[in-house]
Amino acid sequence: MGKVRQVLPSLVMAALLVAVWWALVVETRSVIFPTPAQVVMAMADLVRQGTLWDHIGASLFRVGAGFLLAVAIGVPLGLWMGWVKGAFTTLNPLVQILRPISPIAWIPLAILWFGVGDLSPIFLIFLSSVFPTIVQTADGVHTIDRKYIQAADNFGVTRAKLFLQVVIPAVLPQIIVGMRVSLGVAWLVVVAAEMIALRSGLGYLIIDSRNAGNRYDLVVAGMVIIGITGLLLDSVMRRLERLKLVGWRYAR
Amino acid sequence: MPAKIVVTDITKSFSTAKGPLNVISAINFTVDDGEFVAIVGPSGCGKTTLLNIIAGFVRPDRGQVVVDGTAICGPSPKRIVISQQGSVFPWLTVRQNLMFGLNGHHPDKMALADRYVSMVGLKGFEKGYPHELSGGMLKRVELARALVVKPEILYMDEPLSALDALTSLQMRIELRRILSEDRHTCVLITHDVDEAIHLADRILVLSARPAAIQAAFEVPFPHPRNLLSPEAVALKVAILREFGL
Ligand SMILES: Nc1ncnc2c1ncn2[C@@H]1O[C@H](COP(=O)(O)OP(=O)(O)OP(=O)(O)O)[C@@H](O)[C@H]1O
Ligand SMILES: [Mg+2]
Numbered sequence: 215m216g217k218v219r220q221v222l223p224s225l226v227m228a229a230l231l232v233a234v235w236w237a238l239v240v241e242t243r244s245v246i247f248p249t250p251a252q253v254v255m256a257m258a259d260l261v262r263q264g265t266l267w268d269h270i271g272a273s274l275f276r277v278g279a280g281f282l283l284a285v286a287i288g289v290p291l292g293l294w295m296g297w298v299k300g301a302f303t304t305l306n307p308l309v310q311i312l313r314p315i316s317p318i319a320w321i322p323l324a325i326l327w328f329g330v331g332d333l334s335p336i337f338l339i340f341l342s343s344v345f346p347t348i349v350q351t352a353d354g355v356h357t358i359d360r361k362y363i364q365a366a367d368n369f370g371v372t373r374a375k376l377f378l379q380v381v382i383p384a385v386l387p388q389i390i391v392g393m394r395v396s397l398g399v400a401w402l403v404v405v406a407a408e409m410i411a412l413r414s415g416l417g418y419l420i421i422d423s424r425n426a427g428n429r430y431d432l433v434v435a436g437m438v439i440i441g442i443t444g445l446l447l448d449s450v451m452r453r454l455e456r457l458k459l460v461g462w463r464y465a466r
Numbered sequence: 467m468p469a470k471i472v473v474t475d476i477t478k479s480f481s482t483a484k485g486p487l488n489v490i491s492a493i494n495f496t497v498d499d500g501e502f503v504a505i506v507g508p509s510g511c512g513k514t515t516l517l518n519i520i521a522g523f524v525r526p527d528r529g530q531v532v533v534d535g536t537a538i539c540g541p542s543p544k545r546i547v548i549s550q551q552g553s554v555f556p557w558l559t560v561r562q563n564l565m566f567g568l569n570g571h572h573p574d575k576m577a578l579a580d581r582y583v584s585m586v587g588l589k590g591f592e593k594g595y596p597h598e599l600s601g602g603m604l605k606r607v608e609l610a611r612a613l614v615v616k617p618e619i620l621y622m623d624e625p626l627s628a629l630d631a632l633t634s635l636q637m638r639i640e641l642r643r644i645l646s647e648d649r650h651t652c653v654l655i656t657h658d659v660d661e662a663i664h665l666a667d668r669i670l671v672l673s674a675r676p677a678a679i680q681a682a683f684e685v686p687f688p689h690p691r692n693l694l695s696p697e698a699v700a701l702k703v704a705i706l707r708e709f710g711l
Contacts (some may be wrong), residue, residue, distance in 0.1 A: 302625070305705035361549055361551055361552075361553040361696050362553055362555060364523060364541075364547075364549070364553065365555075366551035366566075367523075367540075367546075367564060368521070368523075368541045368542075368543065368545075368546055368547055369543050369546070369567035369569065369570060369615065370541075370543040371566070371567075371569060372569075375569075379555075379558070379566060380555065383555070383557035383558070384557065386557075391643065397520060459557065460557075461594055461595065461597075462557050462597050463556075
């Protein structure tokens, strides 16, 4: 009952928006902009043809690959930069210069280097995810409360134990926040990257629908699916935040 | 018998935006093996700084700390600090916290940890996380984590001052009970004169900043102590007079 009550306001809000949209399309007698019903029909079409899952799958695969690569490289690099002062002073300026360059700006170079296959979007996803991961992780190490390091020092533990049982668990909540942020950006970027090249994916679906016969019902259907998938991805990441390993951070 | 801890001429100042801040000026004292020394002083006088220096976390500007005849140059598991803010790892369970410090060879670390968990009265909470415990229980975990490694010296920085009066009294009694079973040399920092009289063999009174030893009192009463006895009350009055009260 409580759950229903929690989602009820947002459902009402969505219904209201759909109603306004519908009314506007009918009122303006638009022939090209679709009504909500037409969008739903278009989605049903995609499902029937089986192409919807292919597009979603292709986009998710690219995001997954680029994102995991970014975590695999960004987390260790961030830990190292956070822990070793020399590493931070050497690498941080570089990270801060590369970070504000939008992954979209890299598209021409990506195509030049990796062509129009899967590698280009994976590379762009990687770029978009790796910097937030590095920055959050290094910052997490910097903000570990000194008292924990001091206590570990006092017990004379080995460096390995210090890292595994103090530094990494202490930073884990920050790493997960970083991962959530970068997955959101990654999803944003994959769709944009697919609009420019390739033959599959949700971004491709949108551009192709417009180019091949102004199918705006499919365009909007694609947008809705992108939004819903993004929401699902975010809720998966939120679930990570509730893991027992990081529960201490959010209690109290 | 030579003293366990010999503190000679410790001096420390911090550089701040408003110039150097003298925190500790030429402190000398010794602690015998197995002795319990309490150091009381007004708030902000430099007690935590003094303890950090004695424990080896902070280097003094001048002077040295000698333990068992050798000058210390850093912290050691033989001398465990119970810090003022508490440093139980929130991401480890109670049991894992206790096992954290067990680095050498122990036949059964978990059994040893659990024995100390029950020694501080937390049986049944071995798998609990710190955020599921009360402030008093957390202090017990911290104490147990220190005791389980069998340190020769226990340094305590206001371990009970965040607790309510009743819990604090309970903890004092338990600490005394534990110390009668396991022998440790103890240095206790506190601003609570009652606590010092209750626990210590000797009390050093620090002056306001920069901290210097202003007076020393022996506490010759046998345990368990009665803080309302005329002698205890007289001692308390004498110590409070040092603070100008
Ligand atoms: N790292 C530091 N840098 C600059 N000043 C410091 C530093 N550490 C402590 N101080 C200053 O030294 C003085 C003594 O601090 P300390 O923490 O030792 O006091 P204390 O007696 O333990 O206080 P309390 O009773 O509140 O715990 C304070 O004025 C504090 O501001
Ligand atoms: Mg203090």
